[in-house]
Amino acid sequence: MSDTKAQRVALVTGGTAGIGAGIVSRLLKDEYIVHTFSTRTERVDAFKEEHKNQRLFVTQGSVEDETFRAVLCHEIEQRYGKLDVLVNNAAIYLSGGYLEEPTDHFRKVLEVNLVGPYAWAQTFRPLLGKGNDPCIVNISSVCAMGTYRDCSSTAYTASKAGLNALTERLAMGLGPEGIRVNAVAPGITETPMWSGSHEKMREIVKKRHVLKNQIGTPEDIAGAVAYLASPDARLVTGVILAVDAGYRFM
Secondary structure, eight states: OOSOTTSOEEEETTOSSHHHHHHHHHHHHTTOEEEEEESOHHHHHHHHHHHOOTTEEEEEOOTTOHHHHHHHHHHHHHHHSOOOEEEEOOOOOOOOBSSOSOHHHHHHHHIIIIIHHHHHHHHHHHHHTTSSSOEEEEEOOGGGGSOOTTOOBHHHHHHHHHHHHHHHHHHHHHGGGTOEEEEEEEOSBOSGGGTTOHHHHHHHHHHHOSSTTOOBOHHHHHHHHHHHHSGGGTTOOSOEEEESTTGGGO
């Protein structure tokens, strides 16, 4: 076991692109040891090459893979004997309308976006219990905070609304163990998901963002995660923190 008692150890699910990559970069900047993964080998290799940081560990795996989850948990336990921060970031968005999405599509989104965070929290709970000011940060969505026409997937909206409820439920249940649980709910954030549809993104921002023409970046979301993971937020639990430029008011 490495001598990392004083260093904070974080695990970010799906952290090699978009918001997840922004979170990983911020936590590395804040001197965390960070583990993350992607389903795509080329993305794992590119991310390692981009960062070249001895405190970063990137592997190939899926948020849905129970065996991978158990192996990664064992590896982190052997290396550090603890986990300080779990960021449930991995998610999928499949546009599908109101009641047009096939049920297998709906199940897939729920499996990744809602069952995934539950399973990862369940698996890593013992290691979080050994951490220093341990916490879970779930990446939700402003789509879960109201009924908005611009949120074009019922499955995604339902999965993130469920994640908000899960966040509050776990905050209540894990609080006596000293584990804080919060969520960050991004609004429109410029990520690869918007590739090829920047005009649509800017139309939504113009219509919905109270803060005029302010488009979110992965760094904005990462800043909120960094706060919730830090000692500055030691009394903060069960909070859904919207980082949405006021999207939810319009």
